[in-house]
Amino acid sequence: MAEALTAEAILVATEEVLRRYGPAKATVVDVAKALGVSHGSVYRHFATKAALREAVTRRWLSAIHEEMTPAFDEGLTAAETLRAWLRKLFENKRRSHSEDLELFTTYKTLVNESSGVVEYHLEHLVGQLTSIISAGVETQEFSTDDAARTAQAVWDATQMFHHPAHARQWGSPHVEDEFDAVVSLVVDGLRYNRVPSATGDA
Amino acid sequence: MAEALTAEAILVATEEVLRRYGPAKATVVDVAKALGVSHGSVYRHFATKAALREAVTRRWLSAIHEEMTPAFDEGLTAAETLRAWLRKLFENKRRSHSEDLELFTTYKTLVNESSGVVEYHLEHLVGQLTSIISAGVETQEFSTDDAARTAQAVWDATQMFHHPAHARQWGSPHVEDEFDAVVSLVVDGLRYNRVPSATGDA
DNA sequence: GGACTGACAGATATTGAAATCTGTCAGTCC
DNA sequence: GGACTGACAGATTTCAATATCTGTCAGTCC
Numbered sequence: 001m002a003e004a005l006t007a008e009a010i011l012v013a014t015e016e017v018l019r020r021y022g023p024a025k026a027t028v029v030d031v032a033k034a035l036g037v038s039h040g041s042v043y044r045h046f047a048t049k050a051a052l053r054e055a056v057t058r059r060w061l062s063a064i065h066e067e068m069t070p071a072f073d074e075g076l077t078a079a080e081t082l083r084a085w086l087r088k089l090f091e092n093k094r095r096s097h098s099e100d101l102e103l104f105t106t107y108k109t110l111v112n113e114s115s116g117v118v119e120y121h122l123e124h125l126v127g128q129l130t131s132i133i134s135a136g137v138e139t140q141e142f143s144t145d146d147a148a149r150t151a152q153a154v155w156d157a158t159q160m161f162h163h164p165a166h167a168r169q170w171g172s173p174h175v176e177d178e179f180d181a182v183v184s185l186v187v188d189g190l191r192y193n194r195v196p197s198a199t200g201d202a
Numbered sequence: 203m204a205e206a207l208t209a210e211a212i213l214v215a216t217e218e219v220l221r222r223y224g225p226a227k228a229t230v231v232d233v234a235k236a237l238g239v240s241h242g243s244v245y246r247h248f249a250t251k252a253a254l255r256e257a258v259t260r261r262w263l264s265a266i267h268e269e270m271t272p273a274f275d276e277g278l279t280a281a282e283t284l285r286a287w288l289r290k291l292f293e294n295k296r297r298s299h300s301e302d303l304e305l306f307t308t309y310k311t312l313v314n315e316s317s318g319v320v321e322y323h324l325e326h327l328v329g330q331l332t333s334i335i336s337a338g339v340e341t342q343e344f345s346t347d348d349a350a351r352t353a354q355a356v357w358d359a360t361q362m363f364h365h366p367a368h369a370r371q372w373g374s375p376h377v378e379d380e381f382d383a384v385v386s387l388v389v390d391g392l393r394y395n396r397v398p399s400a401t402g403d404a
Numbered sequence: 405g406g407a408c409t410g411a412c413a414g415a416t417a418t419t420g421a422a423a424t425c426t427g428t429c430a431g432t433c434c
Numbered sequence: 435g436g437a438c439t440g441a442c443a444g445a446t447t448t449c450a451a452t453a454t455c456t457g458t459c460a461g462t463c464c
Contacts, residue, residue: 004407005407005408027454027455027456028455028456028457029454029455029456037408037409038408038409038410039410039455039456039457040408040409040410040457040458040459041407041408041409043456043457043458044407044408047457048456048457049455049456049457149379149383150383150387152380152383153380153383153384153386153387154387156362156380156383156384157359157360157362157384157387157388158359159361159362159365159368160358160359160361163361163367163368165365165367165368166361166365166367177351178354178355178358181351181352181354181355181358182355182358182359184355184391185352185355185356185359185388185391185392186359186387186388186391187391188390188391188392189386189387189388189389189390189391190387190390206437207437207438229424229425229426230425230426230427231424231425231426239438239439240438240439240440241425241426241427241440242427242428242429242438242439242440243437243438243439245426245427245428246437246438249427250426250427251425251426251427
Protein backbone atom coordinates (compact mmCIF):
# COMPACT_ATOMS: atom_id res chain seq x y z
CA MET A 1 0.00 0.00 0.00
CA ALA A 2 1.17 3.49 -0.88
CA GLU A 3 1.61 6.34 1.58
CA ALA A 4 -1.61 7.55 3.19
CA LEU A 5 -3.28 10.42 1.37
CA THR A 6 -2.71 13.67 3.28
CA ALA A 7 -4.31 17.10 3.01
CA GLU A 8 -0.84 18.45 2.29
CA ALA A 9 -0.34 16.12 -0.68
CA ILE A 10 -3.74 17.13 -2.04
CA LEU A 11 -2.85 20.81 -1.76
CA VAL A 12 0.41 20.29 -3.64
CA ALA A 13 -1.36 18.33 -6.36
CA THR A 14 -4.08 20.99 -6.59
CA GLU A 15 -1.52 23.73 -7.06
CA GLU A 16 0.05 21.70 -9.86
CA VAL A 17 -3.30 21.08 -11.53
CA LEU A 18 -4.20 24.77 -11.24
CA ARG A 19 -0.88 25.70 -12.78
CA ARG A 20 -1.37 23.31 -15.71
CA TYR A 21 -5.06 23.74 -16.50
CA GLY A 22 -5.90 27.15 -15.03
CA PRO A 23 -8.71 27.93 -12.58
CA ALA A 24 -11.52 27.46 -15.12
CA LYS A 25 -10.52 23.95 -16.20
CA ALA A 26 -8.99 22.49 -13.05
CA THR A 27 -11.40 19.89 -11.61
CA VAL A 28 -11.43 17.76 -8.49
CA VAL A 29 -11.29 14.75 -10.78
CA ASP A 30 -8.02 16.09 -12.26
CA VAL A 31 -6.54 16.43 -8.78
CA ALA A 32 -7.56 12.89 -7.90
CA LYS A 33 -6.13 11.61 -11.18
CA ALA A 34 -2.82 13.37 -10.46
CA LEU A 35 -2.70 11.63 -7.08
CA GLY A 36 -3.81 8.26 -8.45
CA VAL A 37 -6.89 8.08 -6.22
CA SER A 38 -10.61 8.38 -6.76
CA HIS A 39 -12.08 11.85 -6.44
CA GLY A 40 -14.18 10.62 -3.52
CA SER A 41 -10.96 10.39 -1.50
CA VAL A 42 -10.27 14.06 -1.99
CA TYR A 43 -13.64 14.81 -0.40
CA ARG A 44 -12.56 12.97 2.75
CA HIS A 45 -10.10 15.84 3.34
CA PHE A 46 -11.93 18.84 1.87
CA ALA A 47 -15.69 19.21 2.16
CA THR A 48 -16.11 21.03 -1.14
CA LYS A 49 -14.18 22.13 -4.18
CA ALA A 50 -14.45 25.71 -2.89
CA ALA A 51 -12.88 24.69 0.44
CA LEU A 52 -10.01 23.01 -1.39
CA ARG A 53 -9.35 26.10 -3.49
CA GLU A 54 -9.58 28.31 -0.44
CA ALA A 55 -6.96 26.19 1.33
CA VAL A 56 -4.64 26.63 -1.65
CA THR A 57 -5.23 30.38 -1.53
CA ARG A 58 -4.57 30.54 2.19
CA ARG A 59 -1.32 28.63 1.69
CA TRP A 60 -0.16 30.99 -1.02
CA LEU A 61 -1.04 34.12 0.94
CA SER A 62 0.75 32.95 4.06
CA ALA A 63 3.91 32.51 2.00
CA ILE A 64 3.59 36.21 1.17
CA HIS A 65 3.19 37.00 4.87
CA GLU A 66 6.51 35.37 5.65
CA GLU A 67 8.23 36.96 2.70
CA MET A 68 6.98 40.39 3.75
CA THR A 69 7.72 40.30 7.47
CA PRO A 70 9.54 43.62 7.88
CA ALA A 71 13.21 43.65 8.81
CA PHE A 72 13.81 46.30 11.46
CA ASP A 73 17.43 46.96 10.64
CA GLU A 74 18.98 49.12 13.36
CA GLY A 75 20.88 51.20 10.85
CA LEU A 76 17.76 52.22 8.93
CA THR A 77 15.42 55.13 9.52
CA ALA A 78 11.70 54.42 9.68
CA ALA A 79 11.33 56.11 6.29
CA GLU A 80 13.94 53.77 4.83
CA THR A 81 12.28 50.73 6.38
CA LEU A 82 8.90 51.82 5.04
CA ARG A 83 10.27 52.54 1.60
CA ALA A 84 12.06 49.19 1.49
CA TRP A 85 8.94 47.31 2.60
CA LEU A 86 6.76 48.99 -0.03
CA ARG A 87 9.38 48.41 -2.69
CA LYS A 88 9.74 44.74 -1.82
CA LEU A 89 5.97 44.28 -2.03
CA PHE A 90 5.87 46.06 -5.38
CA GLU A 91 8.84 44.14 -6.79
CA ASN A 92 7.38 40.80 -5.72
CA LYS A 93 4.02 41.53 -7.28
CA ARG A 94 5.55 42.90 -10.43
CA ARG A 95 7.91 39.97 -10.82
CA SER A 96 5.23 37.33 -10.33
CA HIS A 97 3.08 39.23 -12.80
CA SER A 98 5.71 39.51 -15.51
CA GLU A 99 7.43 36.16 -15.02
CA ASP A 100 4.34 33.97 -14.97
CA LEU A 101 1.29 35.93 -16.02
CA GLU A 102 -0.84 32.81 -16.25
CA LEU A 103 -0.15 31.78 -12.68
CA PHE A 104 -0.66 35.35 -11.50
CA THR A 105 -4.05 35.40 -13.19
CA THR A 106 -4.92 32.05 -11.67
CA TYR A 107 -4.23 33.28 -8.17
CA LYS A 108 -6.12 36.47 -8.85
CA THR A 109 -9.13 34.31 -9.68
CA LEU A 110 -8.72 32.18 -6.57
CA VAL A 111 -8.38 35.23 -4.37
CA ASN A 112 -11.58 36.72 -5.77
CA GLU A 113 -13.43 33.53 -4.89
CA SER A 114 -12.71 33.68 -1.17
CA SER A 115 -13.06 37.21 0.09
CA GLY A 116 -12.79 36.25 3.74
CA VAL A 117 -9.27 34.93 3.29
CA VAL A 118 -8.24 38.08 1.47
CA GLU A 119 -9.57 40.32 4.18
CA TYR A 120 -7.42 38.55 6.72
CA HIS A 121 -4.44 38.80 4.38
CA LEU A 122 -4.90 42.53 3.90
CA GLU A 123 -5.32 43.11 7.61
CA HIS A 124 -2.11 41.23 8.21
CA LEU A 125 -0.13 43.33 5.74
CA VAL A 126 -1.60 46.59 7.02
CA GLY A 127 -0.62 45.32 10.47
CA GLN A 128 2.98 45.05 9.28
CA LEU A 129 2.74 48.60 7.98
CA THR A 130 1.35 49.69 11.33
CA SER A 131 4.34 48.28 13.14
CA ILE A 132 6.73 50.11 10.80
CA ILE A 133 4.89 53.38 11.32
CA SER A 134 4.64 52.89 15.08
CA ALA A 135 8.40 52.36 15.22
CA GLY A 136 8.82 55.65 13.34
CA VAL A 137 6.52 57.44 15.77
CA GLU A 138 8.55 56.01 18.65
CA THR A 139 11.74 57.59 17.29
CA GLN A 140 9.84 60.83 16.60
CA GLU A 141 10.61 60.49 12.91
CA PHE A 142 6.93 60.13 12.03
CA SER A 143 3.90 61.80 13.49
CA THR A 144 0.37 60.39 13.79
CA ASP A 145 -2.17 59.99 16.56
CA ASP A 146 -3.48 56.73 15.09
CA ALA A 147 -0.81 54.47 13.57
CA ALA A 148 -3.33 51.87 12.37
CA ARG A 149 -5.45 54.47 10.59
CA THR A 150 -2.35 56.02 9.03
CA ALA A 151 -1.04 52.59 7.99
CA GLN A 152 -4.35 51.98 6.23
CA ALA A 153 -3.95 55.35 4.49
CA VAL A 154 -0.43 54.41 3.33
CA TRP A 155 -1.79 51.09 2.09
CA ASP A 156 -4.63 52.81 0.25
CA ALA A 157 -2.33 55.43 -1.25
CA THR A 158 -0.07 52.72 -2.70
CA GLN A 159 -2.83 50.51 -4.14
CA MET A 160 -1.48 51.19 -7.62
CA PHE A 161 1.64 49.24 -6.77
CA HIS A 162 0.13 46.16 -5.16
CA HIS A 163 -3.50 45.81 -6.21
CA PRO A 164 -3.72 43.40 -9.18
CA ALA A 165 -6.28 45.65 -10.89
CA HIS A 166 -3.42 48.00 -11.67
CA ALA A 167 -1.04 45.29 -12.86
CA ARG A 168 -1.25 46.39 -16.48
CA GLN A 169 0.55 49.61 -15.60
CA TRP A 170 3.40 47.78 -13.90
CA GLY A 171 5.03 47.26 -17.27
CA SER A 172 5.04 50.93 -18.20
CA PRO A 173 8.44 52.69 -18.26
CA HIS A 174 7.00 55.41 -15.99
CA VAL A 175 5.95 53.17 -13.09
CA GLU A 176 9.30 53.26 -11.46
CA ASP A 177 9.17 57.04 -11.28
CA GLU A 178 5.52 57.06 -10.22
CA PHE A 179 6.33 54.65 -7.42
CA ASP A 180 9.09 56.92 -6.16
CA ALA A 181 6.88 59.99 -6.44
CA VAL A 182 4.01 58.43 -4.49
CA VAL A 183 6.22 56.95 -1.79
CA SER A 184 8.07 60.26 -1.39
CA LEU A 185 4.78 62.13 -1.12
CA VAL A 186 3.51 59.69 1.49
CA VAL A 187 6.73 59.68 3.49
CA ASP A 188 6.73 63.49 3.49
CA GLY A 189 3.19 63.36 4.81
CA LEU A 190 4.28 61.12 7.68
CA ARG A 191 7.27 63.16 8.83
CA TYR A 192 7.30 64.69 12.28
CA ASN A 193 9.50 67.77 11.77
CA ARG A 194 6.83 69.95 10.31
CA VAL A 195 6.02 73.54 11.30
CA PRO A 196 2.26 74.05 11.64
CA SER A 197 0.96 75.48 8.38
CA ALA A 198 0.03 79.17 8.53
CA THR A 199 -3.14 78.53 6.55
CA GLY A 200 -4.61 75.32 7.94
CA ASP A 201 -7.19 73.62 5.74
CA ALA A 202 -10.64 72.54 6.91
CA MET B 203 -39.53 63.16 -45.10
CA ALA B 204 -38.32 63.09 -41.51
CA GLU B 205 -35.37 65.10 -40.18
CA ALA B 206 -32.00 64.12 -41.62
CA LEU B 207 -30.16 61.51 -39.62
CA THR B 208 -27.32 63.14 -37.65
CA ALA B 209 -24.33 61.70 -35.81
CA GLU B 210 -25.69 63.39 -32.71
CA ALA B 211 -29.06 61.61 -32.97
CA ILE B 212 -27.27 58.29 -33.44
CA LEU B 213 -25.18 58.88 -30.32
CA VAL B 214 -28.26 59.68 -28.25
CA ALA B 215 -30.02 56.57 -29.53
CA THR B 216 -26.92 54.46 -28.85
CA GLU B 217 -26.74 55.67 -25.27
CA GLU B 218 -30.38 54.72 -24.82
CA VAL B 219 -29.86 51.28 -26.36
CA LEU B 220 -26.78 50.71 -24.17
CA ARG B 221 -28.77 51.73 -21.11
CA ARG B 222 -31.60 49.33 -21.96
CA TYR B 223 -29.74 46.27 -23.23
CA GLY B 224 -26.28 46.64 -21.72
CA PRO B 225 -22.98 46.55 -23.60
CA ALA B 226 -23.09 42.83 -24.38
CA LYS B 227 -26.52 42.86 -26.05
CA ALA B 228 -26.64 46.31 -27.65
CA THR B 229 -26.33 45.90 -31.44
CA VAL B 230 -26.08 48.34 -34.31
CA VAL B 231 -29.36 46.87 -35.56
CA ASP B 232 -30.98 47.86 -32.25
CA VAL B 233 -29.74 51.41 -32.65
CA ALA B 234 -31.08 51.58 -36.20
CA LYS B 235 -34.41 50.15 -35.08
CA ALA B 236 -34.65 52.79 -32.32
CA LEU B 237 -34.10 55.48 -34.95
CA GLY B 238 -36.44 53.92 -37.49
CA VAL B 239 -33.73 53.55 -40.13
CA SER B 240 -31.81 50.67 -41.64
CA HIS B 241 -28.56 49.75 -39.93
CA GLY B 242 -26.72 50.61 -43.13
CA SER B 243 -27.52 54.26 -42.46
CA VAL B 244 -25.74 54.15 -39.14
CA TYR B 245 -22.60 53.06 -40.99
CA ARG B 246 -22.75 56.25 -43.08
CA HIS B 247 -21.85 58.16 -39.89
CA PHE B 248 -19.67 55.70 -37.99
CA ALA B 249 -17.27 53.38 -39.78
CA THR B 250 -17.55 50.54 -37.30
CA LYS B 251 -19.46 49.51 -34.22
CA ALA B 252 -16.29 50.12 -32.21
CA ALA B 253 -16.05 53.69 -33.52
CA LEU B 254 -19.66 54.30 -32.53
CA ARG B 255 -19.08 53.02 -29.03
CA GLU B 256 -15.91 55.03 -28.74
CA ALA B 257 -17.79 58.20 -29.70
CA VAL B 258 -20.32 57.50 -26.94
CA THR B 259 -17.46 57.01 -24.48
CA ARG B 260 -15.77 60.22 -25.55
CA ARG B 261 -19.03 62.11 -25.08
CA TRP B 262 -19.51 60.73 -21.60
CA LEU B 263 -15.94 61.46 -20.52
CA SER B 264 -16.05 65.03 -21.76
CA ALA B 265 -19.13 65.61 -19.59
CA ILE B 266 -16.92 64.61 -16.65
CA HIS B 267 -14.26 67.06 -17.78
CA GLU B 268 -16.72 69.94 -17.61
CA GLU B 269 -18.13 68.80 -14.30
CA MET B 270 -14.64 68.57 -12.81
CA THR B 271 -13.15 71.86 -14.03
CA PRO B 272 -11.73 73.20 -10.77
CA ALA B 273 -13.19 76.31 -9.17
CA PHE B 274 -10.38 78.56 -7.98
CA ASP B 275 -12.31 80.32 -5.25
CA GLU B 276 -10.28 83.27 -3.94
CA GLY B 277 -11.26 82.53 -0.36
CA LEU B 278 -9.92 78.98 -0.44
CA THR B 279 -6.41 77.70 0.28
CA ALA B 280 -4.81 75.39 -2.27
CA ALA B 281 -5.27 72.53 0.19
CA GLU B 282 -8.98 73.28 0.41
CA THR B 283 -9.29 73.52 -3.38
CA LEU B 284 -7.45 70.22 -3.79
CA ARG B 285 -9.50 68.51 -1.12
CA ALA B 286 -12.74 69.79 -2.64
CA TRP B 287 -11.72 68.66 -6.13
CA LEU B 288 -10.82 65.15 -4.95
CA ARG B 289 -14.00 64.93 -2.92
CA LYS B 290 -16.16 66.01 -5.83
CA LEU B 291 -14.55 63.38 -8.06
CA PHE B 292 -15.07 60.72 -5.41
CA GLU B 293 -18.68 61.73 -4.72
CA ASN B 294 -19.54 61.74 -8.42
CA LYS B 295 -18.07 58.30 -8.98
CA ARG B 296 -19.62 56.90 -5.87
CA ARG B 297 -23.04 58.31 -6.67
CA SER B 298 -23.09 57.04 -10.24
CA HIS B 299 -21.95 53.67 -8.93
CA SER B 300 -24.61 53.37 -6.22
CA GLU B 301 -27.50 55.04 -8.04
CA ASP B 302 -27.25 53.13 -11.31
CA LEU B 303 -24.85 50.23 -10.99
CA GLU B 304 -25.90 48.80 -14.34
CA LEU B 305 -25.08 51.98 -16.23
CA PHE B 306 -21.83 52.35 -14.30
CA THR B 307 -20.85 48.83 -15.33
CA THR B 308 -21.82 49.56 -18.93
CA TYR B 309 -19.55 52.58 -19.07
CA LYS B 310 -16.77 50.65 -17.39
CA THR B 311 -17.00 48.14 -20.24
CA LEU B 312 -17.00 50.85 -22.90
CA VAL B 313 -14.03 52.57 -21.33
CA ASN B 314 -12.05 49.32 -21.30
CA GLU B 315 -12.69 48.93 -25.03
CA SER B 316 -11.05 52.18 -26.07
CA SER B 317 -7.87 52.69 -24.11
CA GLY B 318 -6.74 55.65 -26.20
CA VAL B 319 -9.74 57.73 -25.18
CA VAL B 320 -9.17 56.89 -21.54
CA GLU B 321 -5.55 57.92 -21.67
CA TYR B 322 -6.56 61.34 -22.92
CA HIS B 323 -9.22 61.56 -20.23
CA LEU B 324 -6.77 60.71 -17.47
CA GLU B 325 -4.21 63.16 -18.78
CA HIS B 326 -6.87 65.85 -18.77
CA LEU B 327 -7.85 65.20 -15.15
CA VAL B 328 -4.23 65.02 -14.00
CA GLY B 329 -3.79 68.31 -15.84
CA GLN B 330 -6.53 69.83 -13.70
CA LEU B 331 -4.74 68.50 -10.63
CA THR B 332 -1.51 70.03 -11.91
CA SER B 333 -3.12 73.46 -12.14
CA ILE B 334 -4.41 73.19 -8.56
CA ILE B 335 -0.98 72.18 -7.29
CA SER B 336 0.79 74.85 -9.32
CA ALA B 337 -1.50 77.46 -7.81
CA GLY B 338 -0.52 76.17 -4.36
CA VAL B 339 3.16 76.37 -5.21
CA GLU B 340 2.64 79.95 -6.39
CA THR B 341 1.24 80.95 -2.99
CA GLN B 342 4.05 79.00 -1.27
CA GLU B 343 1.48 76.77 0.40
CA PHE B 344 2.75 73.71 -1.44
CA SER B 345 6.25 72.69 -2.38
CA THR B 346 7.37 70.66 -5.40
CA ASP B 347 9.92 71.07 -8.16
CA ASP B 348 7.71 69.29 -10.68
CA ALA B 349 4.00 70.04 -10.36
CA ALA B 350 3.00 67.61 -13.13
CA ARG B 351 4.92 64.73 -11.57
CA THR B 352 3.46 65.54 -8.16
CA ALA B 353 -0.05 65.81 -9.61
CA GLN B 354 0.40 62.35 -11.08
CA ALA B 355 1.50 61.12 -7.64
CA VAL B 356 -1.61 62.63 -6.03
CA TRP B 357 -3.72 60.99 -8.70
CA ASP B 358 -2.01 57.63 -8.16
CA ALA B 359 -2.30 57.89 -4.38
CA THR B 360 -6.06 58.44 -4.62
CA GLN B 361 -6.80 55.66 -7.13
CA MET B 362 -8.90 53.91 -4.49
CA PHE B 363 -11.41 56.71 -4.67
CA HIS B 364 -11.80 57.07 -8.41
CA HIS B 365 -10.64 53.90 -10.16
CA PRO B 366 -13.65 51.66 -10.86
CA ALA B 367 -11.69 48.58 -9.83
CA HIS B 368 -12.06 49.77 -6.24
CA ALA B 369 -15.77 50.59 -6.53
CA ARG B 370 -16.80 47.68 -4.34
CA GLN B 371 -15.17 49.37 -1.36
CA TRP B 372 -17.05 52.63 -1.93
CA GLY B 373 -20.03 51.19 -0.09
CA SER B 374 -18.08 50.32 3.05
CA PRO B 375 -18.77 52.42 6.16
CA HIS B 376 -15.01 53.03 6.52
CA VAL B 377 -14.42 54.63 3.10
CA GLU B 378 -15.31 58.06 4.27
CA ASP B 379 -12.65 57.89 6.95
CA GLU B 380 -10.13 56.28 4.60
CA PHE B 381 -10.69 59.05 2.08
CA ASP B 382 -10.02 61.69 4.71
CA ALA B 383 -6.94 59.86 5.96
CA VAL B 384 -5.43 59.49 2.50
CA VAL B 385 -6.19 63.05 1.46
CA SER B 386 -4.76 64.41 4.72
CA LEU B 387 -1.63 62.33 4.29
CA VAL B 388 -1.21 63.57 0.73
CA VAL B 389 -1.90 67.21 1.59
CA ASP B 390 0.62 66.99 4.44
CA GLY B 391 3.12 65.64 1.95
CA LEU B 392 2.56 68.64 -0.31
CA ARG B 393 2.90 71.35 2.31
CA TYR B 394 5.68 73.88 2.10
CA ASN B 395 6.23 74.78 5.78
CA ARG B 396 8.36 71.81 6.66
CA VAL B 397 11.62 71.82 8.59
CA PRO B 398 14.22 69.58 6.93
CA SER B 399 14.10 66.18 8.60
CA ALA B 400 17.05 65.47 10.92
CA THR B 401 17.38 61.95 9.53
CA GLY B 402 16.80 62.19 5.81
CA ASP B 403 16.03 58.94 4.03
CA ALA B 404 17.91 57.61 1.02
C1' DG C 405 -12.94 -0.27 11.47
C1' DG C 406 -11.23 3.24 8.97
C1' DA C 407 -9.32 4.55 4.31
C1' DC C 408 -10.82 4.23 0.00
C1' DT C 409 -13.78 3.17 -4.26
C1' DG C 410 -17.12 3.81 -7.78
C1' DA C 411 -21.86 4.31 -9.18
C1' DC C 412 -25.25 7.75 -8.90
C1' DA C 413 -28.36 12.36 -9.08
C1' DG C 414 -28.31 16.92 -9.89
C1' DA C 415 -25.58 20.83 -11.43
C1' DT C 416 -22.39 22.73 -14.72
C1' DA C 417 -19.78 22.91 -18.97
C1' DT C 418 -19.02 21.76 -23.92
C1' DT C 419 -20.28 21.52 -28.56
C1' DG C 420 -21.99 22.27 -33.05
C1' DA C 421 -25.96 23.56 -35.79
C1' DA C 422 -29.01 27.46 -36.40
C1' DA C 423 -29.83 32.27 -35.79
C1' DT C 424 -28.24 36.83 -35.54
C1' DC C 425 -25.02 40.46 -36.24
C1' DT C 426 -21.38 43.32 -38.65
C1' DG C 427 -19.85 45.63 -42.47
C1' DT C 428 -20.41 46.23 -47.72
C1' DC C 429 -22.42 47.84 -51.73
C1' DA C 430 -25.38 47.88 -55.81
C1' DG C 431 -29.62 49.82 -56.32
C1' DT C 432 -33.86 52.93 -55.00
C1' DC C 433 -35.91 57.23 -54.07
C1' DC C 434 -36.59 62.04 -53.68
C1' DG D 435 -26.64 63.20 -56.79
C1' DG D 436 -26.61 62.31 -52.20
C1' DA D 437 -29.30 59.98 -48.33
C1' DC D 438 -30.94 55.84 -47.57
C1' DT D 439 -32.26 50.76 -48.17
C1' DG D 440 -31.94 45.86 -48.01
C1' DA D 441 -29.78 41.66 -49.53
C1' DC D 442 -25.53 39.44 -48.87
C1' DA D 443 -20.91 36.99 -46.99
C1' DG D 444 -18.37 36.11 -43.26
C1' DA D 445 -17.99 36.51 -38.23
C1' DT D 446 -20.15 36.02 -33.87
C1' DT D 447 -23.71 34.53 -30.70
C1' DT D 448 -27.43 31.57 -29.08
C1' DC D 449 -29.48 27.38 -27.75
C1' DA D 450 -30.34 22.75 -26.81
C1' DA D 451 -28.35 18.19 -26.76
C1' DT D 452 -24.68 15.87 -24.84
C1' DA D 453 -20.86 15.13 -21.88
C1' DT D 454 -18.48 16.08 -17.73
C1' DC D 455 -18.19 17.41 -13.01
C1' DT D 456 -19.52 17.84 -7.99
C1' DG D 457 -20.80 15.91 -3.89
C1' DT D 458 -22.91 11.61 -1.59
C1' DC D 459 -22.86 7.20 0.22
C1' DA D 460 -23.37 2.19 0.39
C1' DG D 461 -20.09 -1.07 -0.20
C1' DT D 462 -15.07 -3.07 -0.67
C1' DC D 463 -10.59 -3.98 1.02
C1' DC D 464 -6.73 -4.36 4.01
